[in-house]
Amino acid sequence: MNIFAKAVVLVAGATAATVLLGAPASADNGDNQPGCQNTEICFWYDTYSTIEKQFWNTNWSHSNYKFMINGSSYVVSNQNLHDNAHDITNKDTQCWVSVGNIDQYGNWVWQHYANDWSRRFLGALANKNDAHVRDHNPNCS
Amino acid sequence: MKARLLTALVVTASVTCVGCSTGDSRPVGGDVPIVGEKVGVDVFHGDKFDLVDYVTNKLIGDCMAGQGYPQLRDAGITPGSGAFSGLNLNGPEFARVDLDHAERTGFGHDQKPTGQRVISNDPGFDKANEACRAEANGKVGGEYFTVLGQMTDLFNQMSGEHQNRMSSGDSADELAPVLDSLVSCLERSGLRPVKPGERTLAAFRVGVPQGHLTGPEPAQPKRVPGTVEVLPPQPARKYVPTPEESKTAVAALNCANELGYREKVASVQSRELRRLIGANETALRDLTARIDGIAGEAAKLVNG
Numbered sequence: 001m002n003i004f005a006k007a008v009v010l011v012a013g014a015t016a017a018t019v020l021l022g023a024p025a026s027a028d029n030g031d032n033q034p035g036c037q038n039t040e041i042c043f044w045y046d047t048y049s050t051i052e053k054q055f056w057n058t059n060w061s062h063s064n065y066k067f068m069i070n071g072s073s074y075v076v077s078n079q080n081l082h083d084n085a086h087d088i089t090n091k092d093t094q095c096w097v098s099v100g101n102i103d104q105y106g107n108w109v110w111q112h113y114a115n116d117w118s119r120r121f122l123g124a125l126a127n128k129n130d131a132h133v134r135d136h137n138p139n140c141s
Numbered sequence: 142m143k144a145r146l147l148t149a150l151v152v153t154a155s156v157t158c159v160g161c162s163t164g165d166s167r168p169v170g171g172d173v174p175i176v177g178e179k180v181g182v183d184v185f186h187g188d189k190f191d192l193v194d195y196v197t198n199k200l201i202g203d204c205m206a207g208q209g210y211p212q213l214r215d216a217g218i219t220p221g222s223g224a225f226s227g228l229n230l231n232g233p234e235f236a237r238v239d240l241d242h243a244e245r246t247g248f249g250h251d252q253k254p255t256g257q258r259v260i261s262n263d264p265g266f267d268k269a270n271e272a273c274r275a276e277a278n279g280k281v282g283g284e285y286f287t288v289l290g291q292m293t294d295l296f297n298q299m300s301g302e303h304q305n306r307m308s309s310g311d312s313a314d315e316l317a318p319v320l321d322s323l324v325s326c327l328e329r330s331g332l333r334p335v336k337p338g339e340r341t342l343a344a345f346r347v348g349v350p351q352g353h354l355t356g357p358e359p360a361q362p363k364r365v366p367g368t369v370e371v372l373p374p375q376p377a378r379k380y381v382p383t384p385e386e387s388k389t390a391v392a393a394l395n396c397a398n399e400l401g402y403r404e405k406v407a408s409v410q411s412r413e414l415r416r417l418i419g420a421n422e423t424a425l426r427d428l429t430a431r432i433d434g435i436a437g438e439a440a441k442l443v444n445g
Contacts, residue, residue, distance in 0.1 A: 031364055038267065039260045039362070057359055060250055061350050093213070093259050098227060102348040104341060105320060105406050106235050106393075109304045110227030111297040114194075114289055124301020136194070137221040139256030141375075 027065070030054025034070040036089045041097050041132060043067075044087035044119070045079060053081045058141060060131045085129045089119045095140035101128040112136075177407060181226030184418055185296060186429045189436040190224035193285055196439040197277040204273035210266050212369050216257035225296050228303065230410040232403030235348050235393050243390040247382025249350035258372040260362045266369050282438045288431045295424050299417055306413040319405045326396035332389060347393045352382040 036042035036054065045051030051067045052074075059065075065081040068074050083101075090097045090113045097115070099122060100108045111125050114136075122129065134140040181187035195218070202214035231237060235248060261267055278285050306312055324340045327347070334344035342348065356378040362370050382390070397403055418425065 031362070038262070039258070056361075058252065063349075093261070094216070094256075096221075096224075102343070103304055104308060104343070105316060106233035106342050106348045107230075107307075107406065107410070108234055108348075109300060111300055112225060112227055112293060114293055116286065116290065118290070120293075123297050124304055134255075136191075136224060138219045139217065139258075141253035141255045 028055045028057050028059060029068075030056055032074055034072075034074050036091055038091055039093055040089075040091050041134070042089040042091065043081060043085040043129070043132075044089070045077075045084065046086050051077060051079065053085070055132070058133045060133070062129055062131060081129070083127055083129060085122060086126050087119050087121055088113055088132075089117065090115045091117050092134060092140075094137060095134040096136035098133045098135050099125055099129055100131045100133065101125050102130050177231035177411070178229050180229045180414065181223060184228070184425065185225035185292060186432050186436075187224035187226055188222075189429075189432045190289065190292070191221045192436050193281060193432065193439045194224065194289075195220045196442060197274075197281060197285060200277035200280055200442075201270070201273045204276055205266075205269055208269040208273070210269055210369060212259045212266075212371050216259050216371060219256070225292065227296070228300055228414060230407060230414060232407035232410070233348070233397070235390060236397035236403035236406075238390075238394065240391060240394060243394045244387050245382075246380055247350065247352060247386035247390045248348050249352050249380035249382055249386070251380050252354055252375075252378040254377045255359075255375040257374055260364075260370040260372065262362075262364055262366050262368050262370065280438075280442060282435050284431065285435050288428060288435060292428045292432065295421065295428060299421055303410075303413055303417050306417065307410065312409050312413055316406065316409055319400070319402060322400050323393075323396055323402050326400060327389075327392055330392040330396065332392055342393075345393075346386070346389055349386075350380070350382070351386045352380060354378040354380055 030040040030042070031037055031054065034052075036052065039056065041055045043053045043055075045053075045067050050070050052070050053065060053067050062082040062085075063080070067077045067079040067081055067084070069077045088097070088099060092115045095115060097113045098110045099113065100110050103109050109125065109128075111123065113120055198213075198218045202218050205211070206214045235243070238246075261270070274286075307316075320342070321340065324342070324345070327345050332345050334340070335346065336344055356376060359375050360372045362372060364370075
């Protein structure tokens, strides 16, 4: 889905957004505040900064999560995180992050992101994100 | 304490940085042998990135401690491994495990224990960290973070291109009947696709974790402004698959073994990776030479 199409879908669904469940009961939602803070792993819905999903930890299944809307607070949108992310920011203080997608043969396809705090395009994994893993260090998992 | 840290660095350097000071003699670009589990090291010189990352993290930790912020150093800075290993290709993961693993873990992953985690809510920490990061980069020659960013971009572009090549052209043609045979075998095993008639692994939820991790959730930071928090280590957590996931994982593994599926996929992966490395040889030669030089500087720092 292109960026324009994503924006239209988002506006159309905004009314219903706040009544949807954002994540499973034991959800990882970062600091649950707008913006991408020190230590968080943040996925962005498009090239803007209004739609975001934050994590503290590794997550092997993005399918249970919704993107959040950044505003004066951080509320659930109607957009799935799974196969729907455009950018990532890795603000983990100690770990790199790998973003993964399972291809049609069952292989994990990985892209790596050092903890350089830069916002980076997911490239070939844009809209193909199944999971992310904190890695590259024994302290990370 | 410092002596202990230096000893650890020397040991790491001697293990992972053979030839750093005299230049690296391993083949690069199109001359690299494709060994599934060693692509990260052989093609991208991931071991050199591991070393430099460790050395710069040590330098940053010591620098921060000198600025009154010992948290990173005290949390323990340990050598990393596996930089740029995401193209270590050896066939699909679900087809590489044994039956016990497939039954117990399905398509999920246990979570390994993690160390202490440092979280800054202190602008002073952040400012010092930025300065220490620049200082560490300068000590290893000044372009480590530039080269890391460029290799990250190249790796990710190659990973995406590899996937494109696997899913199109002669690779897709070659693997289509292999995939179809696997799907037929899954059906013979009694599995049914989520959408009737769909003949993909995704439709049978092969590779998809559906279970949950057991054990305590990780500690949540308190985020008190002006403080630096250190979260305690997180113990290991076991993954428990759903019964359906476990059954699917066992069936998929049995079918893959029966058909030689992993080997067939891995063979095409290797061929496409070889082509891709050839197409990116100039950039790989440039970046691996630069990280080799930086690793040499890092090794000199360690060796004094």
